[in-house]
Amino acid sequence: MRFQISNFKFQILNLKSQIPRLLLFCTSAALFLCLTAAAFAEETKEPKWPGVDESVVEKYAKEHGREAREPFINTDQGDLLLFVFLLAGTAGGFIAGYYWKELMANRKQQRTNGNI
Template identity: 55%
Template sequence: MRRVAVAGAVVSLATVLVFAVAGPGGQWEGVDKTVVAKFAEEAGRPPREPYINTDRGDLLLFLFLLAGGAGGCVGGYFFRELFPPKTRDGSGRKDG
């Protein structure tokens, strides 16, 4: 797990550095825009507005924060029950 943590940190930092060097101006768009929407617009069928548009300021971000906080607390509180630590013989669950 230590190696995974270190590798994850290194990869994430390297990615952030790439972002910092390249700059986000117009880049790093999703392939839904660079591929799907591009071909759809060329064919004369651009994407339309969603029926429910939740893109209202930071409201969605706030809802994600609430959901993430609640989910994280519950998941963290029950983590040992969800994923008990390995036994010495590697047979899986410590408890029954």
């Protein structure tokens, strides 16, 4: 019991060190909430989860006589957009992963060489 209380006190005193973990938890919780909300949303005839460009930008532009034009290269056609987003996500993810690894590998190398 004594051990538990002192451990609790220790955690309170070290609350500062818990901030990163708390931030990671908040981010994960927010993403999880968003994902489940999207997955279990009810089917309606009106478009669900419109982007703010539709619900705000294009809505107000239309009210003032301005309408969005078709993009010069229109990939917003059926599953084509799905494909280009898949491609973009994959490429972006690999590039980020590659450079992250390079940054971390440099650190390991510096450690091995005794620079740090």
